[in-house]
Amino acid sequence: MSKILHWLVAGLIVLQFILANLAERAEDAGLDLQQLALLANHKSVGISIFMLALLRLAWRKLAPPPELPASMPHWQMLAARISHYLLYTLIILMPISGWLMSSASAYPVSWFKLLQLPDLVAPDAALKESFRVIHQLLGKLLVILASVHILAALKHHFIDKDAVLRRMTSPISMTLFLVVIAAGAATLGRVGNPGAVEKSPAVDEAETVIETPPTVAEPLEEPVPEPVVVRADLPGWQIDHSDSYIHFTASQAGAEFDGAWPNWSAQLRFAGDRLLDSSFDVSIRTAEVSTGDADRDAALADPEWFDAANFPEAYYRASRFTQLEDGSFTADGELFIKGVATPVLFRFSVETNGDDRVLTGSAELLRLELGLGTGEWADTEWVGNEVRVNVRVHASVSGL
Ligand code: HEM
Numbered sequence: 162m163s164k165i166l167h168w169l170v171a172g173l174i175v176l177q178f179i180l181a182n183l184a185e186r187a188e189d190a191g192l193d194l195q196q197l198a199l200l201a202n203h204k205s206v207g208i209s210i211f212m213l214a215l216l217r218l219a220w221r222k223l224a225p226p227p228e229l230p231a232s233m234p235h236w237q238m239l240a241a242r243i244s245h246y247l248l249y250t251l252i253i254l255m256p257i258s259g260w261l262m263s264s265a266s267a268y269p270v271s272w273f274k275l276l277q278l279p280d281l282v283a284p285d286a287a288l289k290e291s292f293r294v295i296h297q298l299l300g301k302l303l304v305i306l307a308s309v310h311i312l313a314a315l316k317h318h319f320i321d322k323d324a325v326l327r328r329m330t331s332p333i334s335m336t337l338f339l340v341v342i343a344a345g346a347a348t349l350g351r352v353g354n355p356g357a358v359e360k361s362p363a364v365d366e367a368e369t370v371i372e373t374p375p376t377v378a379e380p381l382e383e384p385v386p387e388p389v390v391v392r393a394d395l396p397g398w399q400i401d402h403s404d405s406y407i408h409f410t411a412s413q414a415g416a417e418f419d420g421a422w423p424n425w426s427a428q429l430r431f432a433g434d435r436l437l438d439s440s441f442d443v444s445i446r447t448a449e450v451s452t453g454d455a456d457r458d459a460a461l462a463d464p465e466w467f468d469a470a471n472f473p474e475a476y477y478r479a480s481r482f483t484q485l486e487d488g489s490f491t492a493d494g495e496l497f498i499k500g501v502a503t504p505v506l507f508r509f510s511v512e513t514n515g516d517d518r519v520l521t522g523s524a525e526l527l528r529l530e531l532g533l534g535t536g537e538w539a540d541t542e543w544v545g546n547e548v549r550v551n552v553r554v555h556a557s558v559s560g561l
């Protein structure tokens with residue numbers, strides 16, 4: 162068991178360096194999706210190492226390692242003890258620093274998309290940078306310490322000719338070590354959808370590349386839709402923006418993250434007993450988005466997403482409302498993104514207190530139906546298709 166755990170963790174650590182290196186190369190080549198996928202696998206493997214390290218320490222208590230050869234000088238025994246403890250410390254601190262870095266950068270960690278780990282700290286760019294530097298330094302320290310460790314093991318075998326290396330090896334554990342590195346690098350290192358990235362005509366037909374319209378080079382004739390018809394003199398809501406929001410929840414690599422569009426305006430005319438006269442007319446500045454990570458915010462303005470240079474705003478227009486049995490409502494409206502209208506059902510309820518109104522509601526969207534995430538991003542393996550939008554509007558209305 163000790164041997165299996167030692168070589169399994171050693172193999173996974175080699176794999177970690179391969180995945181981190183591939184992710185860095187993907188970043189340099191501007192392959193954002195590949196970088197996202199490689200880092201997601203790096204995080205999952207890193208969390209596995211963390212769990213195995215804890216298991217190893219627990220197992221070590223049950224089955225303590227055999228004594229070192231009595232022929233070894235005292236200082237070498239001490240050096241072996243200290244370096245082993247330092248190695249254990251590093252395989253615990255490395256995953257924790259990575260987890261802290263991911264939490265601080267608003268990229269929650271998921272373990273192979275099976276389990277989402279809680280964030281350890283709130284998003285904070287300066288904190289993220291500190292943890293990144295710590296993670297990097299610990300990585301360098303691990304390379305140095307593991308190199309000394311390997312050289313010491315080889316010295317025991319070839320120079321001292323004692324049994325220290327042999328007693329740590331077995332056919333099963335060594336096979337596991339090699340299989341973890343080779344199979345891990347082959348499967349976890351080949352991620353994303355390279356066929357779609359290169360936009361090569363020879364895209365494998367088995368791959369699910371969603372057909373999306375080509376990026377619009379010049380603005381459409383009139384991306385701003387016609388305003389909704391206001392059919393009666395229903396007064397508009399005076400919105401208190403400090404107590405209102407449009408939030409969304411989406412997922413990357415199996416972990417949910419939240420975002421908000423702080424800059425929006427809305428003409429809301431709504432009365433539960435005058436549904437035929439009610440209307441919603443909302444404009445959202447899509448590029449002004451905050452998800453806790455500046456790179457991700459900037460990417461959302463790209464042509465593959467909201468194409469904010471050509472279409473700075475998205476619109477939601479609704480004039481068909483239905484009241485449900487529980488007293489809540491649905492708005493059967495249209496969401497205009499990049500000049501294309503898609504029917505979107507928005508469910509909401511309204512609390513009334515004198516002139517005060519609090520509307521809370523949500524809509525379940527599929528980003529691909531809205532043309533969000535074209536090209537390589539059309540692959541939903543790493544960026545989920547489902548997006549939930551949550552809205553709260555606090556307003557006052559007079560004259561009803
Ligand atoms: C024993 C486990 C781990 C090892 C050996 C390891 C090692 C590394 C190495 C060598 C790098 C490249 C650093 C550089 O030179 O830029 C790296 C980057 C990174 N690691 Fe880990 N890591 C481990 C666990 C984790 C975990 C558990 C997470 C997150 C949950 C994580 C998240 C990251 C991230 C996000 C980066 C990219 C940092 C950047 O933007 O430069 N790592 N890791």
Ligand code: HEM
Pocket residue numbers: 167170171174221226229245246248249252307310311314315325326327328329
């Ligand atoms: C090719 C690479 C490696 C070789 C040849 C190697 C060799 C060895 C050997 C021979 C021992 C047994 C010492 C003894 O019997 O007292 C050992 C123990 C240990 N190795 Fe490695 N190792 C390698 C990689 C690693 C890596 C990457 C780590 C990273 C964490 C690591 C961590 C440890 C620890 C913590 C122990 C102490 C086990 C204990 O006494 O609880 N080894 N290694």
